[in-house]
Amino acid sequence: MVRCGPSVNGPRPVRVGSLCEVPQIPEKIHELSVGQLSARSGAAVSALHFYESKGLISSRRTAGNQRRYTRDTLRRVAFVRAAQRVGIPLATIREALAELPEERTPTREDWARLSEAWRAELDERIRQLNRLRDHLTDCIGCGCLSLSSCVLSNPDDAIGRRLAGSRLLPEAGRP
Numbered sequence: 001m002v003r004c005g006p007s008v009n010g011p012r013p014v015r016v017g018s019l020c021e022v023p024q025i026p027e028k029i030h031e032l033s034v035g036q037l038s039a040r041s042g043a044a045v046s047a048l049h050f051y052e053s054k055g056l057i058s059s060r061r062t063a064g065n066q067r068r069y070t071r072d073t074l075r076r077v078a079f080v081r082a083a084q085r086v087g088i089p090l091a092t093i094r095e096a097l098a099e100l101p102e103e104r105t106p107t108r109e110d111w112a113r114l115s116e117a118w119r120a121e122l123d124e125r126i127r128q129l130n131r132l133r134d135h136l137t138d139c140i141g142c143g144c145l146s147l148s149s150c151v152l153s154n155p156d157d158a159i160g161r162r163l164a165g166s167r168l169l170p171e172a173g174r175p
Contacts, residue, residue, distance in 0.1 A: 031068040034059075041077040048077070055094050056080050072105040079111065087125060088118055 038045045051057045052067075057076050059067040076097060083093045096114045100106050 031060075031070060032073065034067045034069070037069050037073060037077065041074055041081075043077050043081060051077065051080055054090055056090065056097060075105055076100075079106070079114075083118075086118075086122060088121075092118070 032040070034045050034048055037043075037048055041048075043051075048057070052059060057069065057073050057080070059069045059073075062068055079097070080093055083096075084090075096117070099114065100110055
């Protein structure tokens with residue numbers, strides 16, 4: 001949800017009738033303040049500071065020590081947020097962004113190349129989630145995770161040949 005009204009961190013979307021309108025940045029402005037970047041990207045100022053601390057985006061400092069971001073940072077922030085939504089780790093996102101050209105808005109081809117590299121990882125994650133979903137009934141049906149082959153605590157029954165149940169007792173403590 002987009003909040004409307006004034007902000008100490010820069011321009012917030014303003015209410016126009018029943019809608020909130022994102023403030024437009026004039027074309028002649030080539031750098032954005034953190035508040036402007038926040039308003040345009042939808043990311044909180046604290047998230048932008050975090051992204052910068054992790055090397056996902058960068059800024060320069062003015063003489064007054066204020067951050068200024070180039071306009072292409074808007075696309076980078078959008079890319080980071082989209083990648084996070086599908087579960088891509090920040091380290092992987094940082095590596096992908098390092099391959100993009102500096103000071104140029106990434107093209108559709110740039111994004112296609114980067115996202116293609118993640119397809120296999122996402123497909124594997126989907127397979128794992130489907131498997132978990134398919135076996136979740138067995139786990140819930142047990143109620144106490146004490147099945148001799150627990151698909152959550154003991155996937156692929158790696159320990160089930162020696163012991164039953166989801167908790168392992170020390171060798172000396174077993175009767």
